[in-house]
Amino acid sequence: MYKPNTVWTWSFLIISMLQALIALALEAYVFARFQLGIHKEAKKESESKTIPTYLAVFMFGYLYQLVLVYDALRLKNTIQVIGLCLYNVGILVYASIQIDQLQDAVTALNKSRFIEPEFWKDVQPFLIALPCLMAVGTVLLSVVAWKLYDEFAWTIYKHISADLRLKRRYLTYQIYIALLKFDFFFFLGFTVQFLVVVGNTTDAEFYLTIAAVPITIVLLLLAAYWTRRESVFGMVCTIIIYFAALAYFFFKLIRMYTANDKRRADYFPARRSLTTFAVITILLLIITIAVACSCANNFNKGLKPHISKRKVPDVNEPKYYQQTEMPTYGGGSGSGGQGFGTSRMTID
Secondary structure, eight states: OOOOOSHHHHHHHHHHHHHHHHHHHHHHHHHHHHHHHBOGGGGGSHHHHHHHHHHHHHHHHHHHHHHHHHHHHHHTOHHHHHHHHHHHHHHHHHHHHHHHHHHHHHHHHHHTTOBOTTHHHHHHHHHHHHHHHHHHHHHHHHHHHHHHHHHHHHHHHHHHOSOHHHHHHHHHHHHHHHHHHHHHHHHHHHHHHHHHHOOSOOHHHHHHHHHHHHHHHHHHHHHHHHHHHTOHHHHHHHHHHHHHHHHHHHHHHHHHHHSOHHHHHHHGGGHHHHHHHHHHHHHHHHHHHHHHHHHHHTTTSSOHHHHSSSOOOOTTOTTOEEEEEEEEOSSOSSGGGOEEEEEEEEOO
16 A cells, blocks of 8 residues: 655645545535534525535545545656646635525525525625635645655656656556546546536437436546557547547537526526536546557557556565676686676666
């Protein structure tokens, strides 16, 4: 089991944990306050589903971030560490959008007297505190990520060797694996909000959306597996599915703003949040497709032995060495005492 062993790996982990604990506590308070303040008659209102759904997505985002933080440190994935800082910015944007969307939902519930009048006044300070927490956490994580960049770069150098072309191929692989992990969260976040908040969906659309969740998980696992195995056929199939997913999100995004008035009204309670997730997912998919093509182009060029093992060794692990024949002097066989012996060059 991996355990951080340097000042900066511990710092990154501790900052992420503190940020997550504080954010989860704030969101848990808002969630509990809503459950206590909502009237039973409001259960059928779409606005009553909006607030717990947003809070659930937000809380899952932080738990998932902790998993990614541990994973990035374990694999010494510099790209994933940088991606986590950008992920934090994305959560900051979501926290800011969440304030307006929750206020709209509370206003609608207040008009029907389905929620306590003082609810918004009680929870607003906690919701405002969340983006502030995200901003501070992003700055601290970015500073530590800068230090980890140097630390991990040295470890990767020893793991991959000084071959510049091989290092670039390994970097491309790291980018691709990190993108797969972030794709999962934004796709899942969009899907959950669509299923819970958006009303009047047809049975076929509803069940297809549900089925997309396990299919996505399997696809992402297979995408990582086929990349490590350097399977051209598997990568081609994956890229085709990426294009299908891209078309799906474009369709959903356009539909939210161009459908008839009744259908647009169904999307309205979650339109801003769904738009944010859809746009981010589309951008990630475009980048993922480009990087996947680059990874496929790097197949059979010497990278496979380095990525077959998921764990990158620590700097002080003398696991990788080269055996080379070096000339020895003084006591070797042959004329002049010169001979050849085996010299082990350890990487530690």
